[in-house]
Amino acid sequence: MDRNKGVCIRRSLGYQGAMSDPDVVIVGGGFVGCAAAAALADGRRRILVLEARAGADPRFRGELIHPHGVAVLQGLGLHAPLARAGGIDVRGFAVVPGEDAEPVLLPYDDVAGRPRRGLSMDHHAMVASLRAEVSARPGVELRSGARVTGVVREGERVVGIETADGERIRADLTIVAEGRHSKLRGLLGIAQEVRLLSFTAALLLDDVDVPHARHGHVFLGAPGPVLAYSIGEGRVRMCVDIPASAEKGRDAILALLRTAYAPFVPEPLRAAMLRAARADSLEVCANHAIHTRRCALPGVALVGDSGGCCHPLTATGLTTGLNDVRVLAEELGFGATGAPGESWATVDAALLRYQRRRYRFVRAREILADALYEVFRGAGTGPLAVRNGIIRYWQGSSRARMASMALLSGQESRLSAFLAEYARVVGRSAYSVINGDGEEPSMSARAASLSGLLRLSYEKFERSLVTVYQDAVG
Ligand SMILES: Cc1cc2nc3c(=O)[nH]c(=O)nc-3n(C[C@H](O)[C@H](O)[C@H](O)COP(=O)(O)OP(=O)(O)OC[C@H]3O[C@@H](n4cnc5c(N)ncnc54)[C@H](O)[C@@H]3O)c2cc1C
Known part of the structure; x- marks a missing residue:
């Protein structure tokens, strides 16, 4: 077999090598690494998942999965184990535009009114359940406490990895999760743009439920949006967005929660929020936007957050990671749907197709997350005018609510669809500002709102066009 000419990869059927020399090595046994193992396992290929930590990752991570991600979980046979481990249905979102305001309900249901369901559960229980499930699948081994520190190359191609213990493991395909x-x-030479956006103060609230059962809630009006959703009977997770400029000490954050955020959270959630903060269930994590323009190179693919991420407000990371592994498995022809790849050249061509399809899905989500965060934070006249406009837009039409939820949930991933919706919202906002329907009584305040709104929309359209252009020229 001449590996450098990419003639013939090792046939996994009947391959008798040790598992230290698998067909696919997956770096990271978190949510997406486990899902990738499930997507690529076909009972014949040997898949080795290397997880750096000996136990659970203690950091707070995502817990709410949109229906598009749930469909992938169902296809991989992972939804039932998660439901057994405590996962609950999510029916949509409730956005509460301000203190004591009526919520706008945004159901996930499709145009024909057919129910579509998301899923939420404690992140640690989610990953523990996936690890147990994929470890039991034929051909999959999950090794904990194995940190990967480098890649092994032959010429341009990645042909395996190296661990912190100095072990070299060769594989036809390396997946970075x-x-x-x-x-x-970084070691692969993939350029990245990293922006620190804000911080999340995550709290676990006990003995309480959200006002609209089985809905993710977004409370607006504070210095950052507050996301709350149920993760089980009487347990609510609250993610409070704190500006990057705010003081980070525990006492400072507690004071901020009490004075600047609690007034926008209705009772009895408010009391439970303050109780949880006092009881020290507070965890603070940084929110980054990480933008990449490559997620595949010969012999290697990046999936999940390794390929980039955005603000968690739109609860997008897990769904995007699931979409990644679905697309990757489809392109590789692994699993039940197609013939196995036969040569390195075939695999590498599939990886390039994966890269194209991944970015087509991800770009609209990145721009949506960015735009929605800016608008929901409402810092400045332009974002505030759009925020008021988007609430009126949703209140005025079920088509608008459905179109927004199709984008949010990943059912609709075309950048053009996002731009069309954004233009409608801006048009609606501008109409309200010009007619004085908003909160700006004076002409000068309305002029400031209008100019802020136009500047914001110009920036969004410009950024979208630059992104499309950069992806097109590679
Ligand atoms: C505050 C916050 C809230 C969020 N809320 C949501 C939400 O509600 N919904 C949603 O969809 N997304 C949400 N996200 C995003 C979501 O958490 C991520 O998209 C998701 O965790 C990505 O999964 P992953 O497997 O790619 O990475 P991770 O979850 O980070 O897992 C990576 C794994 O790789 C392991 N690892 C790292 N380096 C190595 C190495 N060198 N060798 C071996 N193993 C290694 C780690 O130990 C870890 O187990 C949120 C994110 C944050 C920060």
Whole structure:
């Protein structure tokens, strides 16, 4: 077999080598690494998942999965184990535009009114359940406490990895699922743009439920949006967005929660929020936007947060990671749907197709997350005018609510669809500002709102066009 000419990869059927020399090595046994193992396992290929930590990753991570991600979980046979481990249905979102305001309900249901369901559960229980499930699948081995520190190359191609213990493991395909601060991304020479956006103060609230059962809630009006969703009977997770400029000490954050955020959270959630903060269930994590323009090179693919991430407000990371592994498996022809790849050249061509399809899905989500965060934070006249406009837009039409939810949930991933919706919202906002329907009584305040709104929309359209152009020229 001449590996450098990419003639014939090892046939896994009947391959008798040790598992230290698998067909596919996956770096990272978090949510997306496990899902990738499930997507590529076909009972014949040997898949080795290397997880750096000996136990659970203690950091707070995502817990809410949109229906598009749930469909992938169902296809991989992972939804039932997650439901057994405590996962619950999510029916949509409730956005509460301000203190004591009526919520706008945004169901996930499709145009014909057919129910579509998301899923939420404690992140640690989610990953533990996936690890147990994929470890039991034929051909999959999950090794804990194995940190990957480098890649092995032959010429331009990645042909395996090296661990912190100095072990070299060769594989036909390496999948990087290390999460947002991926070290291999840098070692592979993949350029990245990293922006610190804000911080999340995550709280676990006990003995309480959200006002609209089985809905993710977004409370607006504070210095950052507050996301709350149920993760089980009487347990609510609250993610409070704190500006990057705010003081980070525990006492400072507690004071901020009490004075600047609690007034926008209705009772009895408010009391439970303050109780949880006092009881020290508070965890603070940084929110980054990480933008890449490559997620595949010969012999290697990046999936999940290793390929980039955006603000968690739109609860997008897990769904995007699931979409990644679905697209990758489809392109590789692994699993039940197609013939196995036959040569390195075939695999590498599939990886390039994966890269194209991944970015087509991801770009609209990145721009949506960015735009929605800016608007929901409402810092400045332009974002505030759009925020008021988007609430009126949703209140005025079920088509608008459905179109927004199709984008949010990943059912609709075309950038053109996002831009069309954005233009409608801006048009609606501008109409309200000009007619004085908003909160700006004076002409000068309305002029400031209008100019802020136009500047913001110009920036969004410009950024979208630059992104499309950069992806097109590679
Ligand atoms: C505050 C916050 C809230 C969020 N909320 C949501 C939400 O509600 N919904 C949603 O969809 N997304 C949400 N996200 C995003 C979501 O958490 C991520 O998209 C998701 O965790 C990505 O999964 P991953 O497997 O790619 O990475 P990770 O979850 O980071 O897992 C990476 C794994 O790789 C391991 N690892 C790292 N380096 C190595 C190495 N060198 N060798 C071996 N193993 C290694 C780590 O130990 C870890 O187990 C949120 C994110 C944050 C920060």
